[in-house]
Amino acid sequence: MRDQLNHLRAFLLAGLDAATGGGRRYHIWMGSLTLVMVVGAYAYFLQLRDGLSVTGMTDHVSWGLYISNFTFLVGLAAAAVMLVLPAYVLKDVDFNKAVLIGEGVAVGALLMCLCFVVVDLGSPFHSWHLTPGIGFLNFPRSLLAWDVVVLNGYLALNFGIPFYILFTHFKGKTPNKKRYVPFVYLSVFWAVSIHMVTAFLLAGLPARPFWNTSLMGPRFLASAFAAGPAFIILTLSMIRANTEYEIDDSAIQKLAMITTVAAQINLVMIGSEVFKEFYFPTHHGINAQYLFFGLEGHTALVGWIRTSIFLNAAATLTLMIHPFRKNPKILIGTCIVLFVAIWMDKGLGLVIPGFVPSPLGEIVEYRPTWVEFAVTAGIWAFGLFVFTVLVRAALPIEMGHSRSPYIEQAEPVPGVTAVVSGHD
Amino acid sequence: MMDDFGFPFPLPEEGSVGVHGDGAKRDMTFEDVLRWQAMAAIAERSLDEAGRAEGEAVDVPSDVRCRGDGPDPAPALSEGPGEEIGDGTPRPPGAELLDKPMGRRKAIGTLLGTLAAGTQAACSNALPTSADDRERLLLEFQERLKGNFRVMTDEEKEATIARLERLARLKRNVHLNLSGADAEQGVLFGYAFNISKCKGYRECVAGCLEENNQDRRSGIQYIRIFEMESGEINLEHSTAEYQHEVPREGHVYMGTQCFQCANPPCVEVCPVAATWPEPDGIVVIDYDWCIGCRYCIAACPYWARRFNWSEPVVPPEDLNPNQHYLGNRLRRKGCVEKCTFCIQRTRVGRLPACAEACPTGARVFGNLLDPDSEIRWILANKQVFRLKADLGTEPRFWYYMD
Numbered sequence: 040m041r042d043q044l045n046h047l048r049a050f051l052l053a054g055l056d057a058a059t060g061g062g063r064r065y066h067i068w069m070g071s072l073t074l075v076m077v078v079g080a081y082a083y084f085l086q087l088r089d090g091l092s093v094t095g096m097t098d099h100v101s102w103g104l105y106i107s108n109f110t111f112l113v114g115l116a117a118a119a120v121m122l123v124l125p126a127y128v129l130k131d132v133d134f135n136k137a138v139l140i141g142e143g144v145a146v147g148a149l150l151m152c153l154c155f156v157v158v159d160l161g162s163p164f165h166s167w168h169l170t171p172g173i174g175f176l177n178f179p180r181s182l183l184a185w186d187v188v189v190l191n192g193y194l195a196l197n198f199g200i201p202f203y204i205l206f207t208h209f210k211g212k213t214p215n216k217k218r219y220v221p222f223v224y225l226s227v228f229w230a231v232s233i234h235m236v237t238a239f240l241l242a243g244l245p246a247r248p249f250w251n252t253s254l255m256g257p258r259f260l261a262s263a264f265a266a267g268p269a270f271i272i273l274t275l276s277m278i279r280a281n282t283e284y285e286i287d288d289s290a291i292q293k294l295a296m297i298t299t300v301a302a303q304i305n306l307v308m309i310g311s312e313v314f315k316e317f318y319f320p321t322h323h324g325i326n327a328q329y330l331f332f333g334l335e336g337h338t339a340l341v342g343w344i345r346t347s348i349f350l351n352a353a354a355t356l357t358l359m360i361h362p363f364r365k366n367p368k369i370l371i372g373t374c375i376v377l378f379v380a381i382w383m384d385k386g387l388g389l390v391i392p393g394f395v396p397s398p399l400g401e402i403v404e405y406r407p408t409w410v411e412f413a414v415t416a417g418i419w420a421f422g423l424f425v426f427t428v429l430v431r432a433a434l435p436i437e438m439g440h441s442r443s444p445y446i447e448q449a450e451p452v453p454g455v456t457a458v459v460s461g462h463d
Numbered sequence: 464m465m466d467d468f469g470f471p472f473p474l475p476e477e478g479s480v481g482v483h484g485d486g487a488k489r490d491m492t493f494e495d496v497l498r499w500q501a502m503a504a505i506a507e508r509s510l511d512e513a514g515r516a517e518g519e520a521v522d523v524p525s526d527v528r529c530r531g532d533g534p535d536p537a538p539a540l541s542e543g544p545g546e547e548i549g550d551g552t553p554r555p556p557g558a559e560l561l562d563k564p565m566g567r568r569k570a571i572g573t574l575l576g577t578l579a580a581g582t583q584a585a586c587s588n589a590l591p592t593s594a595d596d597r598e599r600l601l602l603e604f605q606e607r608l609k610g611n612f613r614v615m616t617d618e619e620k621e622a623t624i625a626r627l628e629r630l631a632r633l634k635r636n637v638h639l640n641l642s643g644a645d646a647e648q649g650v651l652f653g654y655a656f657n658i659s660k661c662k663g664y665r666e667c668v669a670g671c672l673e674e675n676n677q678d679r680r681s682g683i684q685y686i687r688i689f690e691m692e693s694g695e696i697n698l699e700h701s702t703a704e705y706q707h708e709v710p711r712e713g714h715v716y717m718g719t720q721c722f723q724c725a726n727p728p729c730v731e732v733c734p735v736a737a738t739w740p741e742p743d744g745i746v747v748i749d750y751d752w753c754i755g756c757r758y759c760i761a762a763c764p765y766w767a768r769r770f771n772w773s774e775p776v777v778p779p780e781d782l783n784p785n786q787h788y789l790g791n792r793l794r795r796k797g798c799v800e801k802c803t804f805c806i807q808r809t810r811v812g813r814l815p816a817c818a819e820a821c822p823t824g825a826r827v828f829g830n831l832l833d834p835d836s837e838i839r840w841i842l843a844n845k846q847v848f849r850l851k852a853d854l855g856t857e858p859r860f861w862y863y864m865d
């Protein structure tokens with residue numbers, strides 16, 4: 040027990056060390072993130088003081104940028120871990136590093152999700168009402184209650200698994216697969232669930248025909264499976280360029296493959312939705328009409344969604360061409376484009392049209408204010424900050440550089456190869 | 464039919480209590496400590512005052528007291544401190560806290576609530592200066608720890624009502640007549656709207672505003688009157704923002720508000736069950752339990768719910784002091800509200816303000832369970848329809864034409 044505590048202390052200290060030490064570029068990166076967070080915190084303070092009236096939201100468009108980012112990030116969090124499936128089930132050895140990074144992405148994205156939900160609340164100080172036992176969580180009736188449950192559970196899983204693996208490596212041991220692999224499987228299913236539940240949160244509202252479609256869940260999954268790996272490709276490339284941590288080309292190529300297939304499926308689904316809405320336009324398609332063509336001169340989202348679809352299609356096409364996908368530079372550029380396109384589509388492009396026009400046919404448009412932008416940027420900076428710290432702390436352990444000083448000798452310290460074989 | 468009112472709240476179990484739902488048999492609670500502190504605060508103030516005007520009794524007007532004949536739940540709020548201290552109680556109530564363990568859930572609840580309240584106090588309030596301020600802060604603090612009205616015991620209901628009345632007195636110097644009256648048996652409210660009679664005057668909108676203490680700055684309106692060309696009832700081709708003399712040639716008018724659905728999607732989605740249908744059919748919101756997630760706004764197919772985007776302002780001269788806890792009482796920033804069929808009026812046998820204000824007789828309100836009521840006659844003898852009936856929300860609001 041005592042040993043464990045010593046190890047733990049050393050583990051945390053080593054993590055802190057890794058996170059705070061670093062080169063100039065690293066410090067500039069973290070400094071900028073902190074700056075953005077501070078600005079975001081100030082904006083949030085204004086929002087707390089004056090109420091949500093400082094945002095662009097209204098009774099007509101009652102969710103805005105915050106919930107848009109929330110829905111998108113749930114997808115990111117889910118997709119990051121769904122990579123676990125090929126890694127553990129298909130025994131794809133070269134995927135293991137990607138998986139640990141994926142879990143880091145999931146933790147960062149989940150924290151962002153929770154932040155976005157909280158900043159969207161009108162009465163954040165009353166949020167203890169959600170705690171079962173002392174408050175009341177309307178479970179299982181409210182989908183939002185489901186979301187609270189699955190998001191927190193998912194966060195715990197994605198914190199716990201990497202912690203166990205890293206901590207065991209840190210102690211110079213090999214993780215016991217019997218102990219953590221069941222949780223890995225659980226987290227894969229859980230990833231699907233956070234995604235589906237969030238989709239159902241919107242799809243379960245007959246009042247909003249734009250969301251009330253059975254394609255909502257599957258489309259969520261497809262777009263997440265495209266955006267998630269795209270983001271991981273970006274981070275892996277970044278890590279590869281900035282550290283000695285070796286990442287195989289084959290891992291990145293496999294991720295690119297997943298991204299491509301998912302992006303294609305996503306496009307097919309967009310196509311089928313567009314067909315349904317516009318082949319024989321009905322009353323229920325009026326929100327889609329607003330989104331793609333504008334209504335009675337209100338066209339705030341038209342440029343936005345068309346840009347998104349264009350970028351999406353262009354990126355998907357590029358990925359489909361093998362020489363382009365194999366070229367690291369083009370791959371990175373395409374991943375950025377795809378990520379942004381999906382963020383535009385699954386964020387504002389999904390949430391806002393549900394509100395315009397209102398169920399009574401009134402058209403009020405939405406335009407975010409600077410406060411919303413600042414808070415949003417602050418939360419993103421916070422997520423990236425956490426993610427960076429996690430990766431920073433994890434890499435030395437995975438590379439075998441960082442080991443607990445309390446290790447009793449004799450046992451060989453596993454290097455990178457040992458780490459990999461520990462996973463498969 | 465009764466199934467509509469099924470509710471997922473667990474009944475409060477004995478012995479394990481949250482910040483809500485404690486029964487009468489409860490042990491010493493944190494609230495009692497606070498009450499003791501409140502008494503101390505009042506005692507202190509009375510000493511101050513006594514110093515200034517000797518012999519003058521501490522005067523808390525009797526109208527601030529909790530109404531009803533039940534035991535006064537918060538003696539500190541309405542009684543002078545003299546007899547409290549002099550009644551021979553050997554130990555202050557708070558002392559028991561030392562011997563009796565606080566339930567774990569209770570303790571956690573208290574802790575969380577304290578944290579929340581403290582953080583917010585730090586954000587918004589300076590240190591209290593006078594005894595009134597201190598009392599106000601204390602009451603506000605207690606208000607933060609209270610539970611959902613739906614599961615409060617009668618004593619808890621009375622206590623919070625007393626606190627709110629006292630707070631209104633302290634903060635705005637108004638006497639509230641705040642009720643927590645339950646639904647009457649054998650009553651189920653319904654509304655009928657005569658499209659051929661409505662002339663679009665919007666007297667109902669004005670009447671509603673006068674009655675329900677909505678924020679005057681944002682001008683929250685529960686009722687929308689849509690003007691559309693006669694011929695087709697189609698909300699998509701209508702406007703509620705008309706600014707011309709009415710009635711306009713060739714147009715008809717149709718009002719919407721919360722329809723108090725029998726199968727309300729807004730209730731289903733609320734993550735904290737802050738909104739529920741009462742036995743008399745009114746869908747209510749506990750404004751203080753609502754966390755402001757606005758999921759219910761998205762879920763309502765009739766766009767009936769409104770949000771307090773900033774701190775609501777009602778000038779004292781506009782304030783309607785006759786209030787109901789679930790009706791027109793003052794709201795706070797960050798909670799949702801909506802039409803409640805004027806619960807504060809209809810539960811004491813009056814008409815909703817809109818029905819009373821309507822000069823054309825287009826609005827008929829009544830008890831659906833009373834076979835002799837006018838609304839029953841209309842439902843039996845007119846061709847009625849409900850808005851978006853295909854959604855299965857079962858509104859208790861019917862339209863008809865002569």
Ligand code: SF4
Binds near residue numbers: 729730764
């Ligand atoms: S009209 Fe809307 S707010 Fe009123 S009960 Fe029905 S769904 Fe709820």
Ligand code: SF4
Binds near residue numbers: 732737748752758
């Ligand atoms: S805004 Fe309030 S009443 Fe509406 S769903 Fe959220 S907590 Fe419930």
